[in-house]
Amino acid sequence: MKQDINFLFVGVGGQGILTASDITAEVGLEAGYDAKKSEVHGFSQRGGVVESHVRWGEAVAAPLSEKGTVDYLVATELLEAARWIDWLRLGGAILINNQRILPMSVTVGDAVYPPDGDVLTVVHAHTEDVTVIEGLATAERLGNPRLANTVLLGALSTRLDVPPETWLSVVERRVPPKYVDLNREAFRDGRNAVGMV
Amino acid sequence: MKTTGPSSKKRLLSGNEAIALGAWEAGVRYAAAYPGTPSTEIMPALAQYAGVRAEWAANEKVALDAAVGASFAGARALAAMKHVGVNVASDSLMTLSYTGVGAGLVLVSADDPGAFSSQNEQDNRHYARFGKFPCLEPADSQEAKDFTVAAFEVSETFDTPVMLRSTTRLSHSKSAVEVKMPTASREPGLLPPFERKPRKYVMIPAHARLRHPKIEARLQALAEYAETYPLNQVEWGDKRVGVISGGVAYQYAREVFEGFSFLKLGMSYPLPAGMIRDFAAEVDTLVIVEELDPFIEEQVRALGLGVVGKQFFPLTGELSLARVREGAIKAGLPVQDQSQVAGSRSQSQGEKPETLQLETLKPSIPPRPPALCPGCPHRSVYFNLRKRKMLVAGDIGCYAIGVLPPFEEMDMLISMGASIGMAHGAGQAGCPDKIVATIGDSTFFHSGLPELANTIYNRGVACTMILDNGTTAMTGGQDNPATGVTLQGESTQVIDIESVVRAMGVEDLWVVDALDVKGVETAIREATAIEDRPTVIIVNGECVFTPQFRRRPVVEVDPEVCNGCGFCFRVGCPAILKSEEIGEKTKRPKAQIDPLLCTGCTVCLQVCPREAIHQTSEEEA
Numbered sequence: 160m161k162q163d164i165n166f167l168f169v170g171v172g173g174q175g176i177l178t179a180s181d182i183t184a185e186v187g188l189e190a191g192y193d194a195k196k197s198e199v200h201g202f203s204q205r206g207g208v209v210e211s212h213v214r215w216g217e218a219v220a221a222p223l224s225e226k227g228t229v230d231y232l233v234a235t236e237l238l239e240a241a242r243w244i245d246w247l248r249l250g251g252a253i254l255i256n257n258q259r260i261l262p263m264s265v266t267v268g269d270a271v272y273p274p275d276g277d278v279l280t281v282v283h284a285h286t287e288d289v290t291v292i293e294g295l296a297t298a299e300r301l302g303n304p305r306l307a308n309t310v311l312l313g314a315l316s317t318r319l320d321v322p323p324e325t326w327l328s329v330v331e332r333r334v335p336p337k338y339v340d341l342n343r344e345a346f347r348d349g350r351n352a353v354g355m356v
Numbered sequence: 357m358k359t360t361g362p363s364s365k366k367r368l369l370s371g372n373e374a375i376a377l378g379a380w381e382a383g384v385r386y387a388a389a390y391p392g393t394p395s396t397e398i399m400p401a402l403a404q405y406a407g408v409r410a411e412w413a414a415n416e417k418v419a420l421d422a423a424v425g426a427s428f429a430g431a432r433a434l435a436a437m438k439h440v441g442v443n444v445a446s447d448s449l450m451t452l453s454y455t456g457v458g459a460g461l462v463l464v465s466a467d468d469p470g471a472f473s474s475q476n477e478q479d480n481r482h483y484a485r486f487g488k489f490p491c492l493e494p495a496d497s498q499e500a501k502d503f504t505v506a507a508f509e510v511s512e513t514f515d516t517p518v519m520l521r522s523t524t525r526l527s528h529s530k531s532a533v534e535v536k537m538p539t540a541s542r543e544p545g546l547l548p549p550f551e552r553k554p555r556k557y558v559m560i561p562a563h564a565r566l567r568h569p570k571i572e573a574r575l576q577a578l579a580e581y582a583e584t585y586p587l588n589q590v591e592w593g594d595k596r597v598g599v600i601s602g603g604v605a606y607q608y609a610r611e612v613f614e615g616f617s618f619l620k621l622g623m624s625y626p627l628p629a630g631m632i633r634d635f636a637a638e639v640d641t642l643v644i645v646e647e648l649d650p651f652i653e654e655q656v657r658a659l660g661l662g663v664v665g666k667q668f669f670p671l672t673g674e675l676s677l678a679r680v681r682e683g684a685i686k687a688g689l690p691v692q693d694q695s696q697v698a699g700s701r702s703q704s705q706g707e708k709p710e711t712l713q714l715e716t717l718k719p720s721i722p723p724r725p726p727a728l729c730p731g732c733p734h735r736s737v738y739f740n741l742r743k744r745k746m747l748v749a750g751d752i753g754c755y756a757i758g759v760l761p762p763f764e765e766m767d768m769l770i771s772m773g774a775s776i777g778m779a780h781g782a783g784q785a786g787c788p789d790k791i792v793a794t795i796g797d798s799t800f801f802h803s804g805l806p807e808l809a810n811t812i813y814n815r816g817v818a819c820t821m822i823l824d825n826g827t828t829a830m831t832g833g834q835d836n837p838a839t840g841v842t843l844q845g846e847s848t849q850v851i852d853i854e855s856v857v858r859a860m861g862v863e864d865l866w867v868v869d870a871l872d873v874k875g876v877e878t879a880i881r882e883a884t885a886i887e888d889r890p891t892v893i894i895v896n897g898e899c900v901f902t903p904q905f906r907r908r909p910v911v912e913v914d915p916e917v918c919n920g921c922g923f924c925f926r927v928g929c930p931a932i933l934k935s936e937e938i939g940e941k942t943k944r945p946k947a948q949i950d951p952l953l954c955t956g957c958t959v960c961l962q963v964c965p966r967e968a969i970h971q972t973s974e975e976e977a
Contacts, residue, residue: 171724172726181368181530184368184530185368188366188368188532193531193532194368194531194532195496195529195530195531196368196529196530196531197525197528197529197530198528198529199472199524199528206724206725206726206727206729206930207724207725207726208724219531220607220608220610220611221607221608221610221611221676221677222496222525222529222531222604222607223525223676223677224677225676225677225678225681226678238721238722238724241718241719241721242721244718261933262722262723262724262725263724263725263727263761263928263930264722264723264724264725264761265722265934266925266930266932266933266934267761267762267925267926267928268722268761270720270722270723271720271722272722273719273720273721277719278719281718281719304952
């Protein structure tokens with residue numbers, strides 16, 4: 160009997176959340192789980208918040224998990240980590256890409272982007288299992304900011320009982336051939352960032 | 357995991373991809389759609405299969421009409437649309453029920469509970485009852501594929517159109533589907549000669565009156581068939597609670613009411629009354645879990661059965677595990693409380709289930725409303741409409757963002773094409789404000805054409821702005837009659853909007869470049885100064901997601917010149933940020949531009965009163 164695992168990917172439209180969650184769902188299927196993935200499209204996507212749920216299990220029913228039951232919350236943006244933290248179960252793991260993307264409400268209005276410290280305080284109140292990853296910096300060092308999510312997936316992969324090769328084979332299927340090597344490198348950097356090879 | 361043979365493989369498919377695969381497996385030869393979230397991806401997926409002619413139609417009614425023609429001619433056909441698109445197609449749909457089909461015909465209605473990307477969240481199952489045809493509701497991608505195949509069979513067996521109802525959560529979720537690799541390519545030749553059946557296909561009143569009793573008899577036969585239809589299934593469990601559900605709602609119910617008995621309805625119309633009575637007789641409490649309206653519930657109550665339904669579960673919005681669980685607890689049903697669920701999970705991880713007062717800890721988290729993209733050609737339009745204080749009748753498209761800050765420049769929006777008619781009616785009725793209708797290129801061809809003809813014919817005075825960004829942008833960039841490319845990738849006639857408008861007799865016509873801020877303003881000023889006849893402004897500028905879009909050198913702010921007046925923030929560009937530097941006189945933050953987001957459209961440069969923004973170089977970025 161496979162134990163159920165709930166993932167929630169959150170970030171901003173254009174950050175590649177949907178691809179990252181697609182890959183995670185496919186890895187689950189490859190690893191012998193049933194898997195479902197669900198996302199929000201359309202009007203809500205233009206510069207807005209993007210959320211994508213992935214569930215692994217013996218037989219997954221609902222495509223969305225329930226607030227407070229997410230095992231792995233992957234935030235590709237700092238503010239979104241705070242916005243969605245209630246979805247994490249107490250003691251669940253959160254992986255945060257250390258990147259700030261200012262919402263229009265901040266750039267044109269009076270809304271204030273909370274300081275990093277405030278965001279992390281909220282996150283820490285919910286769980287001790289917090290990993291902040293320099294995904295964007297790593298990706299830029301590799302020469303392409305779009306690799307940030309692969310760095311995050313590398314870090315996430317260290318938490319799951321699935322061989323990294325399975326992750327890499329799915330990543331390779333999903334990216335254009337000329338970017339395969341760079342994605343391998345980004346994935347490895349993500350694993351290294353949390354002290355695993 | 358089940359092992360699969362070499363000829364088939366489990367693949368993760370979205371509901372929409374699965375519907376397309378099912379349609380292909382069912383031998384569909386013709387399919388058409390108008391793009392609309394959450395239905396859009398069905399048609400591009402279907403276009404990839406050999407032997408299928410898949411098309412973007414000008415609107416949903418045209419899509420259905422074309423599918424009807426294909427069906428009458430003997431080809432299995434499919435039309436796909438979002439829930440509100442069915443309203444557009446409903447004129448044909450209601451009479452299609454009378455004619456029945458030639459070869460099988462399936463209408464996919466992708467509903468949007470929660471209105472994630474729609475102007476309403478209507479429940480289209482009512483169309484099935486209204487039109488007296490069957491409705492199938494798959495609950496995951498495997499069912500989406502299987503039910504599509506089944507829908508064609510039902511369509512032909514009962515000589516009826518069949519509605520396959522999806523929802524956002526089905527269409528845009530991915531789950532495992534057993535995919536059999538195609539063994540042979542399909543090359544359909546010509547169909548057999550058309551079989552003429554005027555009493556069936558030509559709905560003059562005399563024929564319609566003859567068809568109506570047949571439709572009533574068909575519905576009765578379908579209801580009997582539903583009693584043993586394998587897509588309606590009883591799953592016995594604990595009989596203290598029996599749940600009737602279908603579609604994605606079933607998946608939430610299945611988790612919340614784990615271990616109890618289920619009647620899963622694959623066909624939500626017509627209902628199997630006998631099966632429901634038998635099921636109800638076996639269980640202590642009958643529960644109905646369905647999204648949006650009490651569609652099943654009202655029919656079950658009409659059978660004289662008492663149910664736990666919409667008095668506990670929400671009538672509005674999308675269902676979720678939490679909302680179904682909440683309703684069940686309110687109804688006093690024996691389900692697990694979520695806090696217990698979360699608690700037991702953290703206990704299994706060796707932690708105490710503590711409750712946290714997170715709300716008090718949370719900093720206020722600014723919302724992230726959708727915004728026009730950097731480089732969007734709609735920006736100069738709404739900036740200028742606001743500047744000139746116009747009353748704006750809006751339409752369906754990305755430009756609906758014009759209602760949000762910083763523009764807040766849209767006063768009405770209701771349905772596809774309606775901008776022109778609303779602007780016309782308000783003006784004719786004596787509204788003193790200057791009214792402008794704004795409509796996109798795809799929406800103009802969808803239903804703007806008759807609306808503009810109406811304004812011209814009735815001596816209307818409204819100004820219509822056609823925002824031609826070269827694509828159907830909001831649904832992700834589909835081609836349309838103005839783009840010159842079909843869904844199959846063929847090059848085709850570009851229908852030139854300017855020529856169309858001129859041919860309708862509009863002489864007061866401005867054609868302006870969307871990135872010329874002054875030019876757009878001048879056109880609005882001149883067009884709205886004319887008060888005795890209709891005017892049209894065509895605003896040309898490519899959507900940044902079109903292949904023909906070219907970035908230009910990015911612009912930057914000279915912090916020495918910028919004084920923090922904040923004027924450029926009013927163009928609502930995500931690439932313009934507040935700098936750490938504060939303007940001495942204004943005491944407000946100066947502007948800075950994110951070079952990664954900037955596309956070099958220069959709209960901010962053109963509106964800056966101090967000429968503090970300039971282009972970085974003349975070369976292509």
